[in-house]
Amino acid sequence: MKVLVCVKQTFDTEAKIELKDGKISDAGINLIINPYDEVAVEGGIQLKEKGIAKEVVVVSAGSDKAMDAIRTALAMGADRGILVKQDTAADEYARACALAAVIKGESPDIVLAGHVAADDGSSQVPTRIAEILGMPHVNVITALEVAGGKATCTSEADGGTQVTEVSLPAVISSQVSWNEPRYPSMKGIMAAKKKPVSTVDSPAVANKVAIVSVALPPSKQAGIKIEDEAAVTGAKLADWMLNTVKVEVK
Amino acid sequence: MAGTWVIVEQKGGSIRKVTYEMLSEAKKWGDEVSAIVFGQGVEALAPEFAKFGADKVYVVEGDIFANYNTGAYVAQLAAMINEYQPNAIMFAHTFNGRDFASRLAQKLEAGLATDVIKASVSAGKGVFTRSIYAGKALAEVEVTTVPVLATIRAGVMELAESAGAGAVVKPAIAASAADVYQVVKDFIPSVSARPELTEADVVVSGGRGCKGPEGIKLVEQLADMLGAALGGSRASIDSGWLGHELQVGQTGKVVNPNLYIACGISGAIQHLAGMSSSKFIACINTDTEAPIFNVSDFGVVGDLFKVIPVVCSELKK
Numbered sequence: 001m002k003v004l005v006c007v008k009q010t011f012d013t014e015a016k017i018e019l020k021d022g023k024i025s026d027a028g029i030n031l032i033i034n035p036y037d038e039v040a041v042e043g044g045i046q047l048k049e050k051g052i053a054k055e056v057v058v059v060s061a062g063s064d065k066a067m068d069a070i071r072t073a074l075a076m077g078a079d080r081g082i083l084v085k086q087d088t089a090a091d092e093y094a095r096a097c098a099l100a101a102v103i104k105g106e107s108p109d110i111v112l113a114g115h116v117a118a119d120d121g122s123s124q125v126p127t128r129i130a131e132i133l134g135m136p137h138v139n140v141i142t143a144l145e146v147a148g149g150k151a152t153c154t155s156e157a158d159g160g161t162q163v164t165e166v167s168l169p170a171v172i173s174s175q176v177s178w179n180e181p182r183y184p185s186m187k188g189i190m191a192a193k194k195k196p197v198s199t200v201d202s203p204a205v206a207n208k209v210a211i212v213s214v215a216l217p218p219s220k221q222a223g224i225k226i227e228d229e230a231a232v233t234g235a236k237l238a239d240w241m242l243n244t245v246k247v248e249v250k
Numbered sequence: 251m252a253g254t255w256v257i258v259e260q261k262g263g264s265i266r267k268v269t270y271e272m273l274s275e276a277k278k279w280g281d282e283v284s285a286i287v288f289g290q291g292v293e294a295l296a297p298e299f300a301k302f303g304a305d306k307v308y309v310v311e312g313d314i315f316a317n318y319n320t321g322a323y324v325a326q327l328a329a330m331i332n333e334y335q336p337n338a339i340m341f342a343h344t345f346n347g348r349d350f351a352s353r354l355a356q357k358l359e360a361g362l363a364t365d366v367i368k369a370s371v372s373a374g375k376g377v378f379t380r381s382i383y384a385g386k387a388l389a390e391v392e393v394t395t396v397p398v399l400a401t402i403r404a405g406v407m408e409l410a411e412s413a414g415a416g417a418v419v420k421p422a423i424a425a426s427a428a429d430v431y432q433v434v435k436d437f438i439p440s441v442s443a444r445p446e447l448t449e450a451d452v453v454v455s456g457g458r459g460c461k462g463p464e465g466i467k468l469v470e471q472l473a474d475m476l477g478a479a480l481g482g483s484r485a486s487i488d489s490g491w492l493g494h495e496l497q498v499g500q501t502g503k504v505v506n507p508n509l510y511i512a513c514g515i516s517g518a519i520q521h522l523a524g525m526s527s528s529k530f531i532a533c534i535n536t537d538t539e540a541p542i543f544n545v546s547d548f549g550v551v552g553d554l555f556k557v558i559p560v561v562c563s564e565l566k567k
Contacts, residue, residue, distance in 0.1 A: 013384075013500045013519075092352075092362065093360075118383070121381065121384060127320075136321075158345045158346070159446060161438045162434060163437070166433070210391065215389075223547035225549040230559075234552075234563075237548060242565070244548075247565075
């Protein structure tokens with residue numbers, strides 16, 4: 001069985017966002033694998049360790065910089081990488097088309113990806129890939145069982161936990177709580193340097209969504225800050241909640 | 251091309267509030283407003299949508315629509331779009347809503363703006379504000395395909411009742427059992443009687459300062475007095491005091507309640523991203539230098555183990 005994992009390179013979640021010439025500046029920003037995708041990589045490697053998958057292929061669409069994300073995934077334990085060179089301004093439609101074109105040629109049994117990217121927060125690409133490839137999909141998974149040509153997925157749904165079964169091949173997107181991604185070992189990092197990575201150009205696909213402008217949210221101002229005995233501060237906080245916020249007490 | 255469609259979010263006849271928020275918003279756009287409801291025995295819900303201005307209610311009933319499944323819902327909606335040609339379609343930005351919208355958008359080879367917090371749609375031109383980097387920045391985007399598709403975050407559009415005709419329309423059923431490719435084996439509702447984080451008016455969250463389950467219990471006590479949702483920072487999730495579904499922040503949920511109370515949370519940038527858009531913010535923290543004070547309308551420097559019990563007894567009075 002072949003597992004293919006889509007990874008996106010994103011800003012570190014600790015990054016402070018600043019604008020330059022009306023665009024988000026990447027100056028001095030540490031780039032990482034999108035945390036949701038990192039969990040998908042770990043999930044793929046675990047399928048291999050369990051003997052369910054034979055090969056784990058990592059695919060990323062983006063600039064040359066995304067090679068670092070691929071190398072990190074290889075250092076974790078993936079077998080092979082593919083970089084799809086694409087303008088970083090590609091929207092979710094264009095991104096899904098580029099990835100799907102490569103996935104089609106690879107014919108994997110399972111496509112894994114994070115359910116959302118920590119940068120654009122769109123949560124569209126895995127589902128779009130499934131539609132292009134005519135595969136079933138399940139999103140936001142926290143557990144996965146693979147047997148008998150089927151995947152049984154546990155998802156973090158609204159108001160509860162959903163268990164969904166789909167036939168393979170399928171696209172499955174992860175929640176961050178699925179697993180705890182491993183740190184690449186020194187041995188893994190050395191081995192990753194020798195693992196094959198191919199580079200392909202993205203097909204020319206036009207965006208369907210145009211970015212008009214980017215802005216920073218209005219900064220929240222600090223208000224009242226009090227320090228005293230708990231009997232005093234607790235009473236003042238309760239009073240503020242009742243009279244300023246006007247909360248209802250059940 | 252005419253009309254704005256709002257996809258109803260309901261489960262077992264219970265309608266999510268975000269549905270009414272979307273109808274209220276759609277009304278502002280001046281076009282005909284329709285609610286689209288999928289399910290079994292859902293026609294009786296039509297008057298509920300009329301109260302928020304729905305001129306029409308498209309009722310899609312059948313066994314295969316009883317519970318959400320992507321295949322049948324997308325096949326049906328795509329056929330309806332083809333027949334009725336709406337200008338714009340709004341979905342709730344929920345587990346099911348974003349799944350539905352994303353797969354439909356790709357089937358139509360269309361653009362989609364997800365997790366929208368502000369919208370402006372006229373004559374098939376849709377410009378939307380989305381929060382990106384979990385709220386650290388805002389992007390204004392234009393969906394350049396028609397119908398204009400968007401998923402809307404709960405709690406950001408203002409509710410406004412207005413009478414609509416609510417005329418029931420029963421579209422031809424275009425989906426069949428062959429379109430269903432996901433089998434839902436089980437759904438285990440969360441045991442909590444508390445509201446969901448993303449829909450609650452008040453959210454009370456606990457962080458590292460809770461020190462363990464005892465501290466979390468105090469936070470829960472305060473939450474329950476306010477009918478609030480319970481949340482946590484990454485520290486309390488990683489320590490196993492709370493489940494991941496309760497994490498507020500960049501790799502958890504983004505919330506925007508009327509009141510957010512941060513207990514023992516220092517305010518790491520990832521956490522602030524998830525809650526800074528709350529209308530009112532209060533915090534209780536022992537560290538007077540904690541960044542959470544910079545975004546709090548009311549900050550208490552103190553020990554949550556001492557302060558929360560006082561707050562609870564004062565609220566009881």
